[in-house]
Amino acid sequence: SQTIHxxxxxxxxxxxxxxSLECTVEGTSNPNLYWYRQAAGRGLQLLFYSVxxxxxxxxxxxxxxxxxxxDRQFILSSKKLLLSDSGFYLCARGTGxxxxxxxxxxxxxxx
Amino acid sequence: GQQVMQIPQYQHVQExxxxxxxxxxxxxxxxxxxxxxxxxxxxxxxxxxxxxxxVKKQKRLTFQFGExxxxxxxxxxxxxxxxxxxxxxxxxxxxxSWGKLQFGAGTxxxxxx
Numbered sequence: 001s002q003t004i005h006x007x008x009x010x011x012x013x014x015x016x017x018x019x020s021l022e023c024t025v026e027g028t029s030n031p032n033l034y035w036y037r038q039a040a041g042r043g044l045q046l047l048f049y050s051v052x053x054x055x056x057x058x059x060x061x062x063x064x065x066x067x068x069x070x071d072r073q074f075i076l077s078s079k080k081l082l083l084s085d086s087g088f089y090l091c092a093r094g095t096g097x098x099x100x101x102x103x104x105x106x107x108x109x110x111x
Numbered sequence: 112g113q114q115v116m117q118i119p120q121y122q123h124v125q126e127x128x129x130x131x132x133x134x135x136x137x138x139x140x141x142x143x144x145x146x147x148x149x150x151x152x153x154x155x156x157x158x159x160x161x162x163x164x165x166v167k168k169q170k171r172l173t174f175q176f177g178e179x180x181x182x183x184x185x186x187x188x189x190x191x192x193x194x195x196x197x198x199x200x201x202x203x204x205x206x207x208s209w210g211k212l213q214f215g216a217g218t219x220x221x222x223x224x
Contacts, residue, residue, distance in 0.1 A: 101156070
């Protein structure tokens with residue numbers, strides 16, 4: 001099965017605090033992985049994608065970073081959160097030719 | 112910038128009516144996929160179209176892929192309250208060697224009973 005684990009489901013963090021969201025994938029090797037952010041009532045904004053260990057491509061310049069220390073692990077981080085970082089963060093796997101599977105998402109509120 | 116565009120951004124529909132949402136790309140797509148995201152949930156795969164001019168149906172949903180493989184549409188007939196959510200199209204660009212999936216911004220559908 002194509003299972004994607006994301007945690008936590010909800011998170012409230014103060015401005016200026018660090019962030020680490022983890023995503024792990026089961027059932028496949030060498031997946032293409034994505035981090036998306038979705039503001040309330042809006043579309044999916046692609047933040048990062050990775051085609052392999054240590055290979056990260058950034059789509060939008062910002063104070064977020066991503067890492068892929070293992071084949072099935074994708075981490076989204078920030079050293080200092082901003083209010084504008086609030087949103088629904090989704091991890092996904094898929095390629096341009098195959099069905100994408102999403103994790104349950106993390107709803108982040110920066111206060 | 113956004114390479115896959117969706118219109119409309121919002122769609123208010125009376126229950127029982129039909130509506131269509133459109134997806135357009137400036138670049139030829141290798142395939143088009145459609146997803147539905149229920150309020151508070153995550154996007155879930157609905158269907159994939161690969162062939163030029165392909166049409167697929169799922170009950171009240173009809174999906175079409177354009178002849179030039181640059182546009183697609185989702186038509187829903189006799190809308191029900193269970194159709195509420197955001198519908199996303201996504202596709203792979205033939206010019207993208209990384210095989211990255213490109214999502215549209217989505218059409219948020221509100222159904223009035």
